Ligand SMILES: Nc1ncnc2c1ncn2[C@@H]1O[C@H](COP(=O)(O)OP(=O)(O)OP(=O)(O)O)[C@@H](O)[C@H]1O
C-alpha cells in the first residue's frame with residue numbers, strides 16, 4: 001500500500017470565466033496532516049470538493065488510498081470524512097439526531113449508531129445540548145457538531161475546510177486538539193486554512209496555494225525559514241516613542257535582522273516589529289521598555305501573517321500573484 | 334469540554350459491511366432520510382398550512398362565494414361536485430413545498446454531507462419524496478373532514494373511499510417529481526413556487542375541477558381533455574360521489590406512470606449536475 005493516502009495531479013477546474021484551479025498537485029502522507037494555506041479564492045474549497053467526490057475536475061487525476069476518485073467515487077466515500085467550510089448540519093434536527101442519521105446512512109446497526117452519537121456528543125462537549133435543535137447552537141457548537149458528523153464512520157482520511165475560521169482562540173485550540181487526536185488514532189488529514197499559525201501548529205507539510213496553483217510546498221520549518229520565523233510586535237501608546245522602541249527591538253533582533261515599522265496590510269499603523277529567535281527576548285524587551293518609561297498597548301510574538309508569507313514568496317500581495325498575467329504575457333513576447 | 338486531554342472515543346474502525354444488495358440499501362437509507370424530513374415537518378407544523386388551511390379556504394371560497402352562482406343556488410350539489418376537484422388541485426399544490434425544501438437544503442449545504450457518504454445518489458431525493466406521503470394523506474383527511482362539516486356526503490362505500498385516498502397519494506407522489514426537478518434547476522425556493530404556480534394554475538382552472546367540461550368553449554375543452562387533472566378528478570368523483578370510474582382510472586394511471594418515467598430520471602440528472 002502506498003505511503004501517500006491522498007494524491008492529486010494536475011487538477012484543473014473552471015467555473016464560467018473563473019479558472020479556479022490551474023493544475024494543483026498535492027499529496028498527503030499516511031498518518032500525517034497536510035496543511036493547505038491560501039487566501040480567499042485560492043482554490044482550497046474547490047480542491048477539497050474534488051477530492052471528496054462532490055465535484056468533478058475538468059482535468060487531472062486524484063486517488064484516495066489508491067482508489068481513483070473519478071472512477072470509483074462510491075468506494076472513496078467509504079474512506080473519507082468531510083467537514084465543509086460552511087457548517088452543513090441540519091438545523092431542524094437536534095445534535096443527536098444529526099449524528100444518528102449519519103450513523104444510519106453509514107449502515108451502523110441502530111444501537112451502534114446511537115452509541116457512536118453519544119460518544120461524539122460527549123467528546124465534543126455537546127451532551128447538554130444534544131436534545132436541542134441545531135439551529136439554537138452557537139457558531140462554535142455548530143462547527144463542532146459538523147466536525148463530529150464527519151467522524152461518525154471513523155474515516156481513514158479526513159478533509160477539513162477552514163475548520164477554525166470564526167472560532168475564538170480557546171475553541172480554536174480545542175479544534176486543534178481534535179485534529180491531533182484523530183491523527184494519533186491513525187487518520188490522515190487534509191486541512192485548509194488562512195493562518196500560517198494554524199498550519200504551523202498542525203501540519204507535517206504545507207502547500208501554499210494562490211490563484212489555483214501550488215506556489216510552495218515545504219515543511220512548516222522550511223516555510224518559516226523562507227518567510228522568517230517569529231516576530232515580536234510592540235505598539236507604544238504614544239506613536240512619538242516609536243524611534244525608541246525600534247532601538248530597543250534592534251538589540252534583540254535575530255542575527256542579520258533589524259526592527260522595522262509594521263506595515264502588514266490591515267494592521268493599524270504605529271507599531272514596530274522585529275524577527276526574533278525565540279521567546280527568551282520577551283523579558284529583556286519588557287524591562288528595557290519599562291526602564292525607558294515607554295507605555296505600550298500591544299506586545300506579542302506572531303508568526304508572519306498570510307500577507308507577509310505571500311509577499312515573501314511571490315513578491316506580490318496575496319491573491320494578486322496569478323490573477324492578472326502581465327508577467328506571463330511578457331514572457332510570451 | 335474534554336477534547337484536549339483525551340485521545341477520543343475508540344469504536345468500530347471499519348464500517349459494517351453492507352447488509353443486502355443495493356436496492357435494500359437504497360430503501361434503508363431512504364427510510365432514514367424520510368424520517369429526517371418528517372422530524373423537520375413535526376418541528377415546523379406551520380409548514381403544513383398548504384395542505385390544511387389552504388384546501389379548506391378553497392373549498393369554502395368556491396362553495397359559498399361562487400357556488401350559488403355556478404350551480405343556480407344549489408350549494409350542496411355544487412359541493413358534491415367541487416370537493417373531488419379541490420382534492421386534485423390540493424395534491425398538485427401540496428408538492429410545491431418539497432421542491433422548495435430540497436432547494437433550500439442544497440443551498441445551505443446540508444446535501445453536501447449526504448453526497449460525501451457512501452449512499453446511493455438518489456437516496457436523499459427518494460427519502461424526501463417518501464416523506465411527502467404524510468402531506469398527501471393530510472390533504473385527503475382535511476378535505477374529507479372539512480367537507481363533511483360543510484355537508485359533503487360520500488356517495489359510495491368505504492372501499493371506494495380508501496381507493497380514492499390511495500390514488501390521491503399515488504398521484505401526489507408521482508406529480509411531486511416535477512417540483513423536485515424544478516427545485517434542482519432554479520436558484521431559490523421562491524422561484525420553485527413561482528414556476529410551479531405557472532404549471533398548476535392552468536392545470537387546475539383549465540379542467541373539470543370547478544365547472545363541468547361541457548360548459549366550456551370548444552378550444553378550452555380541447556385543453557381540458559389532454560389535462561392530467563381531468564381524468565384524476567373524474568376518477569375521484571366516481572370513487573367518492575358515485576358514477577363511472579374505469580374509463581377515467583386508466584388514463585390517470587398512465588399519466589402517473591408517465592410522470593415517473595419522464596420526471597424521475599430528469600430530476601436525478603439535474604441533482605447530480607448541481608455541484
Ligand atoms: N460554484 C462556483 N461558481 C462560480 N465560481 C466559483 C464556484 N466555486 C468557486 N468559484 C470560484 O473559484 C475560485 C476558487 O474558489 P474556492 O472556493 O475554491 O476558494 P477558497 O480558496 O476556498 O477561498 P475561501 O478562502 O474564500 O474559502 C474563486 O474565484 C471562486 O469565486
Ligand SMILES: [Mg+2]
Pocket residue numbers: 044045046085161
Ligand atoms: Mg473555501
